[in-house]
Amino acid sequence: MKVAVIGGGWAGMAAAVAAIQAGHRPTVLEAAPQLGGRARALPVRGPDGGALRLDNGQHILAGAYRETLRLMRSVGVAPKDALLRMPLTLRFPDGGGLALPPWPAPVDAAAGIAMARGWSAADKWSLARTAWQWRAAGFECGAAASVADLCHGLTPNVLAELVEPLCVSALNTPAARASGQVFLRVMRDTLFEPAGSNLLLPRTDLGSLFPEAAARWLAGRGGEVATGQRVRELAPRSRGWRVDGRDFDAVLLACPPQEAARLAEGSGAAAPSWPALARGLQHEAIATVYTSGGPRLPLPMLALRTGPQGPAQFVFDRSRLGGPPGLLAFVVSACTSDREQAEHEVVRQAHALGWTAVRPLQTVVEKRATFACTPGLQRPPQQVAPGLLACGDYVEGPYPATLEGAVRSALQAVAALAPAGTVT
Numbered sequence: 001m002k003v004a005v006i007g008g009g010w011a012g013m014a015a016a017v018a019a020i021q022a023g024h025r026p027t028v029l030e031a032a033p034q035l036g037g038r039a040r041a042l043p044v045r046g047p048d049g050g051a052l053r054l055d056n057g058q059h060i061l062a063g064a065y066r067e068t069l070r071l072m073r074s075v076g077v078a079p080k081d082a083l084l085r086m087p088l089t090l091r092f093p094d095g096g097g098l099a100l101p102p103w104p105a106p107v108d109a110a111a112g113i114a115m116a117r118g119w120s121a122a123d124k125w126s127l128a129r130t131a132w133q134w135r136a137a138g139f140e141c142g143a144a145a146s147v148a149d150l151c152h153g154l155t156p157n158v159l160a161e162l163v164e165p166l167c168v169s170a171l172n173t174p175a176a177r178a179s180g181q182v183f184l185r186v187m188r189d190t191l192f193e194p195a196g197s198n199l200l201l202p203r204t205d206l207g208s209l210f211p212e213a214a215a216r217w218l219a220g221r222g223g224e225v226a227t228g229q230r231v232r233e234l235a236p237r238s239r240g241w242r243v244d245g246r247d248f249d250a251v252l253l254a255c256p257p258q259e260a261a262r263l264a265e266g267s268g269a270a271a272p273s274w275p276a277l278a279r280g281l282q283h284e285a286i287a288t289v290y291t292s293g294g295p296r297l298p299l300p301m302l303a304l305r306t307g308p309q310g311p312a313q314f315v316f317d318r319s320r321l322g323g324p325p326g327l328l329a330f331v332v333s334a335c336t337s338d339r340e341q342a343e344h345e346v347v348r349q350a351h352a353l354g355w356t357a358v359r360p361l362q363t364v365v366e367k368r369a370t371f372a373c374t375p376g377l378q379r380p381p382q383q384v385a386p387g388l389l390a391c392g393d394y395v396e397g398p399y400p401a402t403l404e405g406a407v408r409s410a411l412q413a414v415a416a417l418a419p420a421g422t423v424t
Helices: 010-021 066-074 107-114 121-136 156-170 180-191 211-219 257-267 273-280 339-352 403-415
Strands: 002-006 025-029 041-045 051-055 083-086 089-091 097-099 199-202 224-226 234-237 240-243 246-248 250-253 283-292 301-303 314-317 328-335 359-371 383-385 388-390
Touching: 002 010, 002 240, 002 246, 002 257, 010 025, 010 066, 010 211, 010 403, 025 211, 041 359, 066 211, 066 403, 089 156, 097 107, 097 156, 107 121, 121 156, 121 180, 156 180, 156 328, 211 224, 234 257, 240 250, 250 257, 250 403, 257 273, 257 383, 257 388, 283 339, 328 339, 339 359
Parallel strands: 002 025, 002 250, 025 224, 250 388
Antiparallel strands: 041 051, 083 199, 089 097, 089 301, 234 240, 240 246, 283 328, 283 359, 301 314, 314 328, 383 388
């Protein structure tokens, strides 16, 4: 089948790779000049005036990202070289917090709880008891339950130093209004599966990590990738679809939900409910503040205690990940500030930690970084119309807006392609 993939982010490139593997002929059409979508490389001028390739936002992967890691290997990227693997660690600059040992699950989680620094016996018991209750319930809860609803038995210290950081990093939504069911699914697939909780920190920029390698892999196997190509018109035919004058057997919408809604509605073939659901998603922003002059941190990633004057939940030492000395990346998930305010508050937060040489280098605010993963959220289904499917982290599925969610959605869309005649 000739398949048009509209969008060259992680979902689009994953769909194109899967399409080749399934024997189809994909054409990727990406509106931006570069591939990667919201997880792409970002050229930055370093503090010494030299060129740096950072990212439009600091990302991490997890050991539970099995399909993402498999596709990376398929296109020639070795995860063991491109990613720094470490056990789940949520240490704070003062040394407190949780760190799991490199042991099998769930023994690693139990040991990590027992050895958590700065936690009282009541803290540890409350977490062990609550985690056991989640597991005994099969990691299921009512659709209307929030993460906060699931955590009534936890102490304030555990909520502040574990649940909130995990929730905001995985769902990019504060615990008080985040979906309990999605959070439990993430907990099941990370803390209770072999190596699932491992943190995988990119040693290279996000473009090199997968989308650019995928483009080279596709080019060697008959796939087509075109950047700077915003699709204007999508129309059904008697056998297949027409995309800006070109005929295809099927189309995969791997673009952002607003763009997918525009194309689906303009095609005249989608039910009105699909674009309405796509447009109805609420979004959360993520800010990444890159700074120079930072100290060498004891770990590649530290958790930070947040407050009114300290919005960043995590800081990454990019010098430990292949970057120049002193380069830090502060991450503000569920960010409600504009770029200037976020930058100012993060630098002040760094100075309050004693890192007084920190200076802003580049601040990126991705305003539509993820959808707000709230209880009972109805997401658009994968099927839009016959021969027209959507894929992306926002499409109906069990996971929040993550790279693994985007990749799995793409694989499911390719598997669902039904031949409707071949366009020649």
